[in-house]
Amino acid sequence: MLQIKNLTVKVDSKIIIEDLTLFIKKGEIHVLLGPNASGKSSLAQTIMGNPRYQILQGKIWFKDQDITRLSMEKRAQLGLALSFQEPPPIKGVSLNQILELIRQKRGHKIKKTKQTEIELLEQLPASKKLLHRNLNERYSGGEKKIAELLQLSALKPKLIIFDELDSGLDIKNLSRILKVIKAQFLSKGVSVLFITHHGQIVDGMQPDWTHVMLNKKIICNSQDYQKVITTIKEHGYQKCRHCQFVDR
């Protein structure tokens, strides 16, 4: 589904990702762990094609297509989606308006996608009024995530990157949102990459692969999430460099 090979990326004149390789297959759940400023969110922005992130070396393929130079909108149309940690407020544009536009652009059956959104809203701690409010403007932490989920649902993606899904959420709301993610995306074979600096959000989810990113590089890939998270909890991220347990 997604293949990243030997990727090196800079922003302005600073290298922020170095020689990074990552493979995500259809329907897999991946977790990318790492401390703040290790390059995790930069990787998400690079995968989505943000032009600020300049690829110096390496390639990205999605669904067997080289997307290294593809525009952001074309990547979205192919089925790549990002749930933002801090989505920007957009004045005068309602959540409903952007959902309508996404539906039109994706050419989905409007009645069906609208129904899915209504069902989603019913499962989440949000009022239908949220649909008519300006996008991301003065939203609570939970409302931000709900708005992102609704847009992702309308996008009908093949692979979703959740950037710090748990930020601004209490445990109860996080658990409700994870339930929706499982029902709406994971059960339908959508591949998911969770980016997080602490791993609790995927507890009970049995990720297929766990990666640790430190100082611009993925330094560890493991199929045993519990071992990785235990190592990090016990020794901290810096110990990952010399970890005896995880697979290299």
Add this chain to the structure above:
Amino acid sequence: MVTKSADTANLWIVDNQLRRAAETNGVKILGSPKAWTDLPWTRKYFKKQPKMGYFVWVKAQPSCPFFSCVNIKKEKTQQDLRNLVVIEKGLKVKIGGVCSALSLKLQGQHLAQGKIVIKQGSQVEYEHIHRWGQKDVVISDYKFYLEPDSQLNYTYKSKKSPQKIKLSNKFYLQERAKVKLNIIGDCQNTQFESLDEIYLQGKDSSGISNLRFISRANSQIKATSRMIAEAAGTGHLDCQSLNLDSTARVSLIPEVTVENDQAQITHEASIGRVSEEQLNYLRMRGLTEDEAIDLIASGFLKI
């Protein structure tokens, strides 16, 4: 807010011809020259005998909104309108007006001078839309008189700006009168000059002025928003522009004059460009760059 088809307009002027003046319940509608002749009391507002324009007299509570439509259809038409709207006491009135060119390159000239008198306790919602061709010239000069306890929400939208436009809107507020003014302009290849002045003449009168401009290629915008507090009133001026092109030039000037030490007036102004963060966010939702910019711009113009 109201229907905007000329077919259903209460009042319809094409070039320099009054095509329709359809009176409705509680509303008298005449051409300005006829009002001058038949209703001598209107002369104090017109000053001199008008040749073209309209007179609307809302005498009793109307059952539906009032809608006017002024068009330029022939090439190089010069309109010189003198308009008068009088709203009697204690009424709630919705007014919609469209002034437009019926094709893009008519090189018309639209000059409109008007007075709107809102009598004691009346509440008026007025939406005025301009849609002009690329070669038209527009000069619009309106004065609004708000008697005690009256309220006006006035929204002016320039949806397609002409080559040159000069707007002047002045508001005179007596005791406890309130005005909310929204001036919205989407400008491309245009020279747009706007002056609005709100005079707080009565105690506890209040005014809000919101200016929003989108400045596209080759637009020059100069907008002055002025609040003059002669009495103990309150007010706020908010001037904002979003620049979409490096050739655009924008000058926004909020100006406050306070002549009464009990008055409280505030102001703000900003001129900026589309945020990269917003643009990228929308593009990651599948919108093209142009679609994303249009969406951000349309949202910016909403007040």
